[in-house]
Amino acid sequence: MNSRLIVVSNRLPVSITEQDGSVCVERSSGGLVTALQPVMNKSGGAWIGWPGSEVSAEVLHALNRNGDGNYRLIPVSLSREEVAEYYSGCSNATLWPLFHGFPSRCRFEPSFWETYQQVNEHFADAVRAIATPRDLVWVHDYHLMTVASALRDSECRLKLGYFHHIPFPEPETFGKLPWRKEILQSLLHFNVVGFQTIHDRRNFLASVKRYLPKGVVLRRIGSSFLVSAAGTHTVVGAFPISVDFDQFDECSPEDMNQVRDLRRQLPAQKIFLGVDRLDYTKGIIERLSAFEVMLKQQPEFRGLVHFIQVVVPSREEVKSYSDLREKIERCVSRIDGEFGKVGWVPITYLHRQLSPAELRSFYRAADVAVVTPLRDGMNLVAKEFCASRDDERGVLILSEFAGAADELSLGALLTNPYDVVQTAEVMKLALKMPEGECMRRMRSMREQVKTHDVWRWSSAFRKTCADSAPLHLFEPALRDLAIRSELQLSAD
Numbered sequence: 001m002n003s004r005l006i007v008v009s010n011r012l013p014v015s016i017t018e019q020d021g022s023v024c025v026e027r028s029s030g031g032l033v034t035a036l037q038p039v040m041n042k043s044g045g046a047w048i049g050w051p052g053s054e055v056s057a058e059v060l061h062a063l064n065r066n067g068d069g070n071y072r073l074i075p076v077s078l079s080r081e082e083v084a085e086y087y088s089g090c091s092n093a094t095l096w097p098l099f100h101g102f103p104s105r106c107r108f109e110p111s112f113w114e115t116y117q118q119v120n121e122h123f124a125d126a127v128r129a130i131a132t133p134r135d136l137v138w139v140h141d142y143h144l145m146t147v148a149s150a151l152r153d154s155e156c157r158l159k160l161g162y163f164h165h166i167p168f169p170e171p172e173t174f175g176k177l178p179w180r181k182e183i184l185q186s187l188l189h190f191n192v193v194g195f196q197t198i199h200d201r202r203n204f205l206a207s208v209k210r211y212l213p214k215g216v217v218l219r220r221i222g223s224s225f226l227v228s229a230a231g232t233h234t235v236v237g238a239f240p241i242s243v244d245f246d247q248f249d250e251c252s253p254e255d256m257n258q259v260r261d262l263r264r265q266l267p268a269q270k271i272f273l274g275v276d277r278l279d280y281t282k283g284i285i286e287r288l289s290a291f292e293v294m295l296k297q298q299p300e301f302r303g304l305v306h307f308i309q310v311v312v313p314s315r316e317e318v319k320s321y322s323d324l325r326e327k328i329e330r331c332v333s334r335i336d337g338e339f340g341k342v343g344w345v346p347i348t349y350l351h352r353q354l355s356p357a358e359l360r361s362f363y364r365a366a367d368v369a370v371v372t373p374l375r376d377g378m379n380l381v382a383k384e385f386c387a388s389r390d391d392e393r394g395v396l397i398l399s400e401f402a403g404a405a406d407e408l409s410l411g412a413l414l415t416n417p418y419d420v421v422q423t424a425e426v427m428k429l430a431l432k433m434p435e436g437e438c439m440r441r442m443r444s445m446r447e448q449v450k451t452h453d454v455w456r457w458s459s460a461f462r463k464t465c466a467d468s469a470p471l472h473l474f475e476p477a478l479r480d481l482a483i484r485s486e487l488q489l490s491a492d
Helices: 031-043 057-066 080-099 110-130 147-152 180-187 198-211 245-249 253-265 284-297 319-339 356-365 380-388 420-432 435-451 454-481
Strands: 005-011 014-019 022-027 045-050 071-075 136-140 159-163 192-195 217-221 224-229 232-238 270-277 305-312 347-350 368-371 395-399 413-415
Touching: 005 031, 005 110, 014 057, 022 057, 031 045, 031 071, 031 380, 031 454, 045 110, 057 071, 080 110, 110 147, 136 454, 147 159, 147 180, 159 454, 180 198, 192 198, 192 454, 198 217, 198 224, 198 232, 232 454, 245 380, 245 435, 253 356, 270 284, 270 356, 270 380, 284 305, 284 319, 284 420, 305 319, 319 347, 356 380, 368 380, 368 420, 380 395, 380 435, 395 420, 395 435, 413 420
Parallel strands: 005 045, 005 136, 045 071, 136 159, 159 192, 192 232, 270 305, 270 368, 305 347, 368 395, 395 413
Antiparallel strands: 014 022, 217 224, 224 232
């Protein structure tokens, strides 16, 4: 049997809807799907995840009928109570705000943690049912941090990799988590743990040293670290995620027609573009407030600039998210009401998901992309925008708190999204940037994204997993060779 790739994530890469009594399956949006879909199409194997609905016979039939021919979709069934406490509770009311640096938003409910572990056991059961020692099981993100410890309890010898898509906080913030020790110990049951940036990796290793102090040994292995603790050996590295450059670089005649139609609707105007999932970490209110400041300070831009803000619906069953949507809509209404005039409004607000063709057209039509999250693991919108600009035009305004800032700093205009006055000034600079400088910056970013694409990300992570998987066979030798690290992680 050939080696397969088995991806495990909270959600399957599809959404389930019911239309006219039949179950329909559509591709989902989001950074994880964007990154992994082309990898799975090429590699084959299986994708394990919750389908977002009850796993009925009709849903199973629809998944089998609509799954990609090169890999299977394996649904994990969750009860309504499990979704409430594992997903809405532990994952999104505790881990998400804490890891993004918003501890005041966290709810530390013991029942959340109990259900989180229980659901991770369900995912581990799904892995046991199909995985063989020849396969690579690649677990994704903060929803599933205890899957490996659940599997190792059964003497599992699978090759297990984990990739953390969101930021990993500083030890002081992480330390507020009541289950900090359990999370760290669970992650160290994976063969490889990957993070978006060196900064995230450093925070994780610092947390391991602080909260698992006894018997922890760190050794550098190339650009990664080997962490040995309580009989486990885990390679910890930074693997910046990316996009399929060619998918966004290609421009069909239909795409160009859509770009021309969009530009015709906004004649003689410079277009700002924001594309975000609905979330308080994305800095949407702060971004629109900065645009408002620019219009106040630079009245000559009124009537000449237009901001298109796309907000993809997300978690709107959660009150804080529905409240955020209302707050964004009130902000848009206020700005349009104050500055708009006959024939021109400052902001177009779209609350819906864009098709891939629409998204490419918006990227190509925009003069300035504004990607200003308050905190983000990577942010693939920034990379998608650059990959789409085969004309080598367009300016990227990028938050210094996005993981993508590490790679795109030579081309993007970086800003602190909390400072709306500074961001307004950066918006003005973007509008006035000479064409030659604009093209030089975009050329640099496109080369970075093209060279460090999704295939390089996937290949680097999977190779590290393949090289590190046999570590459990050499525990005595590793224990003899390992020396206590004197490395200053802050200087890494």
